[in-house]
Amino acid sequence: MTAEPMSATPSSPETISGHLYEPGQDGQQQIRPARSWRKPVAVVAVLVVIAFSGAFAANAYAKNKICSALQTLTAASGQSKSGGLPDTARLRTEADKAQTAGKVLVFDGDLKKAVNNLATDADRLNSASNSLQKAAPKDKLALVPQVMAVAGTANLHVRDAQRACGQPETGISG
Helix, strand or coil, X not given: CCCCCCCCCCCCCEEECCXXXXXXXXXXXXXXXXXXXXXXXXXXXXXXXXXXXXXXXXXXXXXXXXXXXXHHHHHHHHHCCCCCCCCHHHHHHHHHHHHHHHCCCCCCHHHHHHHHHHHHHHHHHHHHHHHHHXXXXXXXXHHHHHHHHHHHHHHHHHHHHHHHHCCCCCCCCC
């Protein structure tokens, strides 16, 4: 199939209906397909979809791990050894699990913030509880308000995480 001669100068190729017409060696017009932009755009679009799918899957997995850790924490809080205060070792263990999983969270900013705050509170509560247990009997009374304040903020952050997980907001006390 020969192409109709075009009015363009022999040195400038033209694109008509997706094909590039340019002069050949013998002066005749040669037809070759023009480079398409559709294929690279489609490849990029597929890669973006795959990346977002992976991010959503990782986020869902992390949220599930965090919410499971919260359920374990609140279920075990009734077994407190310290008369009203949460078991600090259990709180720290579950908060560390939740914080590790929270590093993957991309789409749940409220849950990530609550988990990070809870991990900080768990460390502070563990430290304050240890100080309370090691203190002389006359100094214990002065440390109790500090420990209770940290336990209160930990309880609020557990409630925040429970809200983000869609769980009933019971706090540490279950």
